[in-house]
Amino acid sequence: MHSKKIILVLTVICLACTSETTTTKFIGKFNVEKDLYLAQFDCKTDTDDIFSIAAVATMLGNSRFSNVNNHAVTGAYGIQEGLYVPPNELFEIAFGTHWSDAHSNFEETLSEVTKIVTNTLKEGGDIWIAEAGQSNFSASLIKNIKNTLPSINIKNRIHIVQHSDWNENNTTPDDLTYVKENTDYIKIPDGNVVDNGSPGFYTEEKVNWKNYIADPKLISIWEKAFEIANKYNGKDGRHSNQAIASGGMDFSDVAETCWIFGFNELKNSDQFFKEFSTSNN
Numbered sequence: 422m423h424s425k426k427i428i429l430v431l432t433v434i435c436l437a438c439t440s441e442t443t444t445t446k447f448i449g450k451f452n453v454e455k456d457l458y459l460a461q462f463d464c465k466t467d468t469d470d471i472f473s474i475a476a477v478a479t480m481l482g483n484s485r486f487s488n489v490n491n492h493a494v495t496g497a498y499g500i501q502e503g504l505y506v507p508p509n510e511l512f513e514i515a516f517g518t519h520w521s522d523a524h525s526n527f528e529e530t531l532s533e534v535t536k537i538v539t540n541t542l543k544e545g546g547d548i549w550i551a552e553a554g555q556s557n558f559s560a561s562l563i564k565n566i567k568n569t570l571p572s573i574n575i576k577n578r579i580h581i582v583q584h585s586d587w588n589e590n591n592t593t594p595d596d597l598t599y600v601k602e603n604t605d606y607i608k609i610p611d612g613n614v615v616d617n618g619s620p621g622f623y624t625e626e627k628v629n630w631k632n633y634i635a636d637p638k639l640i641s642i643w644e645k646a647f648e649i650a651n652k653y654n655g656k657d658g659r660h661s662n663q664a665i666a667s668g669g670m671d672f673s674d675v676a677e678t679c680w681i682f683g684f685n686e687l688k689n690s691d692q693f694f695k696e697f698s699t700s701n702n
Contacts, residue, residue: 448485449683450580455546457538458491458681462674463554463588464524465496466503467660468650469623469671473553474508475646476622476672476693478515480682482639483697490546491516492537496524499555501591503660506653511645514638523558531558535565538579542570548579549681553674555588556581560596563603580605582677584612584619609685612676619676620687625667628690633698 446453460477462470477493480486493516495508505524512520521530538548550559559581566575581604583589589597600606615621634640655661664671670690679685679693687693 446488448489449681451489451549451682452546453488455541455544456490457541457546457548458489458678459534459538459548459550460491460493460678461497461550461552461554461558462493462495462508463498463501464508465498465501465505465554466658467671468506468654468662468665469673470553471506471508471511471646471650471653472665472670472672473674474511474515475642476675477551477678478642479634479639479694479697480675480678482636486682490541491519492534493520494523494530494534494558495520496522496527496530497552497554497558498524499557499588499592499596501555504657506649506659508649511642511649514642514645527558531561531565534562535569538562538566539569542566542573542578550579550581551674551677551681552581552583552588553677555592555596556583556600557593557596559604560593560599563600567603575603576605578605580607580681582607582609582680584609584674584676586611607680609676609680612673613671615689619685620679620693621689622670622672622675622693623664624671624690625664625669627668628670628694630670630690630694633694635699639699 451458462474464470481489481491495512521533523530541548552559563575581600610618612619613623630643634643650665653659654665662671679687684696687696
């Protein structure tokens with residue numbers, strides 16, 4: 422009888438442990454209960470980031486992402502030449518209070534984001550950085566974290582996802598080397614290309630996004646994105662994005678976010694809007 426009681430107790434413990442494990446909610450690689458999603462945009466000098474901001478907001482606005490801890494940063498650029506594309510009006514609509522402006526105040530933003538990241542790491546969560554731009558800001562952030570939390574294994578806990586050779590080439594070389602050596606740096610196929618292993622979110626044809634987006638807030642986000650992109654695309658020496666100039670879309674940087682959250686099978690912009698249609702909410 423004694424051995425049977427021991428077996429019964431062990432069985433109950435095992436079942437409890439299994440139940441606890443299976444209730445942990447993941448979206449792709451992201452642990453909703455602990456992790457932080459950090460979206461960093463350079464907004465210099467290509468207007469593709471403007472559409473990427475709207476696309477990220479579309480994903481986060483879906484009910485599946487309602488409990489995702491997130492923060493966004495603008496002005497996370499590197500050494501590229503060209504003028505900045507002011508996105509603040511769009512950021513306010515898209516992210517509410519969950520964003521920081523490294524273009525206007527780099528040090529204040531670095532301090533603010535360091536605090537957010539530090540709190541997540543202390544609580545046992547991982548950091549998932551989608552770099553819609555260069556790695557300069559990430560390098561400064563990682564240095565701060567290493568100084569603040571020297572005992573944390575950053576190599577295992579901070580994940581940086583990058584899709585663009587151009588972004589890497591316009592990062593200060595020492596900063597790029599630093600983030601590659603000190604974080605879980607993941608390079609995925611370029612999000613400008615279809616059928617290469619990442620979603621291809623660059624299209625020169627018109628995308629009928631209004632067929633899928635009915636939520637008033639998301640409509641206002643996309644309308645503001647078109648307004649800003651059309652105002653600044655190719656203006657005053659800024660990069661002229663052919664897809665946007667042709668009336669299409671470019672939110673290629675969102676391939677990284679799709680990889681993090683397990684939507685890497687999406688092929689193109691049409692499939693993106695079908696997946697995150699308002700009707701899915």
